[in-house]
Amino acid sequence: MEPDNYRILLFYKYCRFNEPEKFLNEHLSFCQNNDILGRVWISTEGINATVSGKKENIENYKKEIRKYPEFADIWFKEDKYNKHAFQKIHVRVKKEIVNASFGEVDLSKTGKRLKPSELNKLYESNEDFLIVDARNEYESMIGKFKNAITPPMETFRDWPKVVESLKKYKDKTIVTYCTGGIRCEKASAYLVERGFQNVFQLEGGIWNYVNQYPDKYWEGSVFVFDERRIVTPNTKPELKHIGKCYYCGKPTSYYINCHNQDCDRLILTCHQCKIENEYCCSEQCRKAPNKRKRFHG
Numbered sequence: 001m002e003p004d005n006y007r008i009l010l011f012y013k014y015c016r017f018n019e020p021e022k023f024l025n026e027h028l029s030f031c032q033n034n035d036i037l038g039r040v041w042i043s044t045e046g047i048n049a050t051v052s053g054k055k056e057n058i059e060n061y062k063k064e065i066r067k068y069p070e071f072a073d074i075w076f077k078e079d080k081y082n083k084h085a086f087q088k089i090h091v092r093v094k095k096e097i098v099n100a101s102f103g104e105v106d107l108s109k110t111g112k113r114l115k116p117s118e119l120n121k122l123y124e125s126n127e128d129f130l131i132v133d134a135r136n137e138y139e140s141m142i143g144k145f146k147n148a149i150t151p152p153m154e155t156f157r158d159w160p161k162v163v164e165s166l167k168k169y170k171d172k173t174i175v176t177y178c179t180g181g182i183r184c185e186k187a188s189a190y191l192v193e194r195g196f197q198n199v200f201q202l203e204g205g206i207w208n209y210v211n212q213y214p215d216k217y218w219e220g221s222v223f224v225f226d227e228r229r230i231v232t233p234n235t236k237p238e239l240k241h242i243g244k245c246y247y248c249g250k251p252t253s254y255y256i257n258c259h260n261q262d263c264d265r266l267i268l269t270c271h272q273c274k275i276e277n278e279y280c281c282s283e284q285c286r287k288a289p290n291k292r293k294r295f296h297g
Contacts, residue, residue, distance in 0.1 A: 009076050012182040013047055023068070037051065038089060099156060131148045134176050142241070181202070211233075220253060
């Protein structure tokens with residue numbers, strides 16, 4: 001297998017899109033004919049996707065997306081890889097391109113975009129600001145920005161409760177961030193609508209930042225929604241892993257699902273403990289009859 005001959009694309013765009021069903025049929029056919037795998041959510045509010053394919057197929061895929069006028073200026077965030085990062089292609093029409101369910105938000109009034117270099121300046125100038133993670137708790141447990149607030153969110157639908165907890169900081173500089181920008185765009189708009197005065201969103205999200213500054217103010221690993229599961233951008237040993245093993249407490253970024261399929265709990269674990277505990281979260285689950293098959297590794 002040729003090294004790094006594949007590409008993984010992460011992209012989204014909020015916009016008015018009037019024919020999602022027509023797009024679904026056209027796009028699914030294109031992906032199947034060009035060996036593009038991944039997931040593409042399309043909605044009247046825009047598009048949200050992560051896909052993988054061979055380099056030449058991904059270049060054709062970019063052209064295919066940009067043939068739609070609404071997506072002509074889309075920003076593709078791209079990683080090299082040595083194989084497909086997905087096993088199937090899913091193209092779905094959704095009500096929302098990211099599940100929020102907290103009502104209409106005016107996306108013309110989002111937080112101001114903050115470049116990675118500008119975030120560095122905020123840190124280095126010792127400016128009094130809050131940096132807030134708009135991702136789920138299981139994502140922030142393995143990686144976050146220095147001094148970030150990491151709310152205990154089960155899903156993005158919990159964001160209104162987070163904003164309620166932040167209302168005493170309405171006059172403070174607040175920076176929101178997420179993996180690629182899609183959640184913090186909506187999260188920052190929600191803050192602005194509720195009277196927060198100086199709101200920013202990190203441009204391009206964590207992905208954009210760590211590709212420029214892997215050993216700066218990002219700590220730990222990044223949870224990604226493909227078969228890699230995590231990406232560890234830092235080269236400094238002390239910045240690689242901030243998560244703690246569920247069993248022994250050692251630093252780790254490795255997630256598994258409990259192999260009792262009736263439990264399926266997400267567990268942060270080191271390699272040794274997952275083996276010793278038979279990929280299960282408890283003695284009860286180790287004895288459960290409905291356990292998934294285990295592979296070596």
